[in-house]
Amino acid sequence: MKKIIFLLIAFSTTYSIGQTNYKITYTKSSNGSVIENQDLVVVFSSEKESILTSENILKGKATFPYEQSWIKGMNYFQVANLKANQTIFTKDSTSISKQSFEFSNEKRQIQGFVCKKAKTIINSNTIELWYTTDVKVKGAPTILGQNLGLVLEMVRNGNFVVTATKVEKVKQIPSLNIQEKSKKTIDLITYRDLLWKSRFTTISVFKEEIINFSDASKSNDSILRFANGTIILRKIKFPEIAKGSQVFVDLTEQSNGDAYDRTGSVFMIPMDKKTSFLDGLNNGAKTLPIFENGNGKQYQGIVADENYSPLLELMRFFTPFGIKQYNHIQLKNKTWEEQVNYRQDISELTSAFSGKEIYLGIFVGNYDKGGHKVSMNITIHPEENGVAKSTTAVPLFNTTNVMEMAGQEYGTLFNSEKGLTLTFTLNKDLKKARLRYITTGHGGWENGDEFVPKKNTIYLDEKEAFHFTPWREDCGSYRLYNPASGNFPNGLSSSDYSRSNWCPGMVTNPVYIDLGELKAGIHTLQVKIPQGAPEGTSFSAWNVSGVLIGE
Numbered sequence: 001m002k003k004i005i006f007l008l009i010a011f012s013t014t015y016s017i018g019q020t021n022y023k024i025t026y027t028k029s030s031n032g033s034v035i036e037n038q039d040l041v042v043v044f045s046s047e048k049e050s051i052l053t054s055e056n057i058l059k060g061k062a063t064f065p066y067e068q069s070w071i072k073g074m075n076y077f078q079v080a081n082l083k084a085n086q087t088i089f090t091k092d093s094t095s096i097s098k099q100s101f102e103f104s105n106e107k108r109q110i111q112g113f114v115c116k117k118a119k120t121i122i123n124s125n126t127i128e129l130w131y132t133t134d135v136k137v138k139g140a141p142t143i144l145g146q147n148l149g150l151v152l153e154m155v156r157n158g159n160f161v162v163t164a165t166k167v168e169k170v171k172q173i174p175s176l177n178i179q180e181k182s183k184k185t186i187d188l189i190t191y192r193d194l195l196w197k198s199r200f201t202t203i204s205v206f207k208e209e210i211i212n213f214s215d216a217s218k219s220n221d222s223i224l225r226f227a228n229g230t231i232i233l234r235k236i237k238f239p240e241i242a243k244g245s246q247v248f249v250d251l252t253e254q255s256n257g258d259a260y261d262r263t264g265s266v267f268m269i270p271m272d273k274k275t276s277f278l279d280g281l282n283n284g285a286k287t288l289p290i291f292e293n294g295n296g297k298q299y300q301g302i303v304a305d306e307n308y309s310p311l312l313e314l315m316r317f318f319t320p321f322g323i324k325q326y327n328h329i330q331l332k333n334k335t336w337e338e339q340v341n342y343r344q345d346i347s348e349l350t351s352a353f354s355g356k357e358i359y360l361g362i363f364v365g366n367y368d369k370g371g372h373k374v375s376m377n378i379t380i381h382p383e384e385n386g387v388a389k390s391t392t393a394v395p396l397f398n399t400t401n402v403m404e405m406a407g408q409e410y411g412t413l414f415n416s417e418k419g420l421t422l423t424f425t426l427n428k429d430l431k432k433a434r435l436r437y438i439t440t441g442h443g444g445w446e447n448g449d450e451f452v453p454k455k456n457t458i459y460l461d462e463k464e465a466f467h468f469t470p471w472r473e474d475c476g477s478y479r480l481y482n483p484a485s486g487n488f489p490n491g492l493s494s495s496d497y498s499r500s501n502w503c504p505g506m507v508t509n510p511v512y513i514d515l516g517e518l519k520a521g522i523h524t525l526q527v528k529i530p531q532g533a534p535e536g537t538s539f540s541a542w543n544v545s546g547v548l549i550g551e
Contacts, residue, residue, distance in 0.1 A: 019136075021046045021173050024152070025055070025166040026141045031159050041162060044173035045139035045150060048072065051174055052141070058174075065198040070176045071096070071139070071146050078191065079176050082198040089184060090191035096146050101129070110152040111167045118148055128155040201380040205236055210256055211364040212371025213405060226281045227405040229371065233269075233281070233361040236378075241354040244386020249315045250377045251342040251362070255325035257370015259484040261495070261504035263442070263543065264317040265400050266344075266376065268352065269359040270309035277301055277311050277402075278359060285408040295416040299409045303397045303422040311402060312352055312395040313545040315344040316438045319364060319372055320505030321495055322484030329483045336483045342507050348389040348436065348549050363402040390434075390549035396424060396525060398545040410541040411442075414531035420544070421526045426518055433515040433550035435525075439470050440508050441500025443540035449532050450499055450540075458513055459526040466513040470501030481505035518550070 026041040027034060039062070040055040052069040056062040064084070070077040076092040101118035108115055113132040120127050122144070129145040130153040140151035141162045152164040186194075209223060209232050217229025224233040241247065249266055269277045280288040280301050288301030289308045304310055320340060322329075327336040352358075364372050397420060399411035413420055439456055441449035457467040475496055479485070482495035482504055495504045502508050525546070532540040 019047045021170050022135065022137055023168050023170045024139065024164050026162050027165045029161045041141045043139045043141060045137035046173055047136050050139035051176065065195060067195065068176060076143055080195045082194065088186060088191055088194055090188050091185045092188060095143060099144065111164050113152060115152055118145065125156055201239065203236060203378040205234060205360055205378060206232060206362065206374060206376045208373055208375055210371055210373055211362060212369055213367045214369045227403050230365060230405045231361055231363050231402060233359055235357060236360050237357045238353045238355060241350050241380055242382055243388045244383045245350065246345065246381040246383055247347045247350055248379045249344045249346055250379060251317065252375045253319055253340045254373045255322045256373045257325060258366045258368035258372055259322040259326055261321055262319045262364050262366045264319060264362065264364045265313055265402060266315040267311040267313050267361050267402065269361065270312055270395055273309050274307040280403060285403045285406055293413055293416045293418040293421065295413060297409060297412065299413055302399045304395060304424060310395050310398040312547060313398055313438060314346050314349065315342065316440060316508040317342045318502050318504055318506060320478060320481035323481050326484040334480065337480050340481055340505050344507055349393045349547065351391055352393040365404050391551045392549065394548040396546045396548055397422060400543040400545060411543050412539060412541050414529040414542050419526060419528040421524065423522055423524050425522050426520045428520050430518040430550040433518045433548065435513040435515060436510045436547040436549055437513055438508055438510050439542065439544045440502045441540065441542050443532065443538060445535060445538045447532060447535060448538060448540050449542065451497065452532060454500065454529055457528045460515055461523055465515060468511065471498060472501055472503050473498045475499060475503035478503050478505040
């Protein structure tokens with residue numbers, strides 16, 4: 001964030017002749033302790049107006065965005081500096097007059113002034129205000145209580161306190177010059193939205209892109225399409241991301257014709273080795289490194305080796321049955337949702353893309369010419385004094401056949417006792433090592449692994465590190481996303497049924513497996529799942545991905 005350079009950016013001064021002006025400095029405390037490194041609240045008050053600002057703004061040390069307020073009578077102006085050259089204003093003429101309080105006979109002294117107590121409840125929070133009428137000015141450290149008198153202390157729920165630590169007379173108070181600019185104000189909701197969005201960085205990756213199955217799906221200058229349109233890809237330049245920042249994937253999906261629940265994956269293509277998944281997209285799945293475990297099949301590009309890194313999966317998601325496109329299907333007391341909003345924290349993977357130019361992609365397996373419509377953003381949220389969740393992220397395996405429509409084999413390798421086995425080499429010791437593991441079972445018939453709980457076991461260096469049975473029993477919670485879901489004689493719809501770690505219309509969250517401290521050198525990792533046997537032309541498969549993270 002940039003700092004303001006000159007105080008004149010924020011303020012000019014107003015000389016108030018013949019009246020007394022006050023400057024009140026407030027300190028915030030929580031649970032009886034003063035909050036460290038805080039930006040002190042500062043209020044300037046006269047008989048006619050008050051200014052609500054902060055110590056950092058006054059000293060020219062505030063970082064963008066920052067906000068100040070000007071109160072005159074019942075008019076409450078808010079001013080937000082989003083950037084050095086971008087300021088927004090809003091005016092509120094009703095909030096102060098609508099405030100109501102319960103008054104008490106209690107009195108106490110604060111900074112030498114006799115104060116009375118008023119109490120109110122805001123959004124289930126009990127707020128106590130201690131105010132004085134000993135002086136002819138009004139003001140407060142927030143909008144609350146501006147018309148009571150001079151508020152010298154605010155207590156929220158008994159444990160958060162904003163209290164005046166200095167009250168001094170001054171010759172003049174600063175002015176925000178709202179008078180000249182008030183005609184340019186925007187509505188309060190727009191103001192709040194712009195202020196909120198200015199607090200983080202948004203990277204727009206895809207906007208209303210179609211992911212379908214059609215020979216007509218072609219790439220353009222910005223969006224690459226592969227596997228008959230079931231994969232979209234775009235190169236994105238990431239800024240340097242500050243240590244400890246929070247990073248999220250936000251994705252929305254609507255049916256554009258396809259009525260079924262489909263596997264979706266948001267991924268990045270590592271380009272750190274001789275061969276990458278992009279080579280497979282351009283030249284065919286068979287050009288990717290082959291994994292074999294003795295079951296007679298070849299699996300393309302699913303495990304890391306010294307010359308290849310598999311796809312790094314950021315988010316696994318599942319489309320519902322026909323949201324939006326099939327909302328015309330009517331059921332009593334069902335009002336269908338218009339889109340699915342998926343959100344995933346990927347902060348622990350920051351080291352893989354911070355300051356780099358990378359390929360980001362989305363895969364949705366489907367067979368429909370209309371397919372699905374998706375939009376996706378990455379948001380980066382700075383965190384003061386944040387601690388990085390990891391400093392390295394190494395993709396080890398990913399059996400999701402993203403190139404399904406271009407010949408990549410399904411993840412049926414777990415029908416072998418060997419399962420998925422790989423070796424990896426660490427050049428340095430890795431502290432606090434964890435495996436970020438995503439797993440979902442597939443095979444949509446009665447005895448298929450989609451509907452049968454199966455134990456997943458992970459071995460590190462031939463010793464069991466972790467096991468669990470991935471299963472979701474809350475799929476009925478997503479019924480309003482699924483207008484085209486089939487309804488059965490037993491009163492359930494297809495989207496109600498419990499599944500192997502996924503539901504139609506939701507994200508599958510990673511499981512984090514603690515691996516302790518890994519020494520430099522060669523290690524082996526194995527994933528074993530008792531995969532079900534084929535039944536006729538139907539078969540089970542498991543989509544599992546693993547990323548090694550640590551410090």
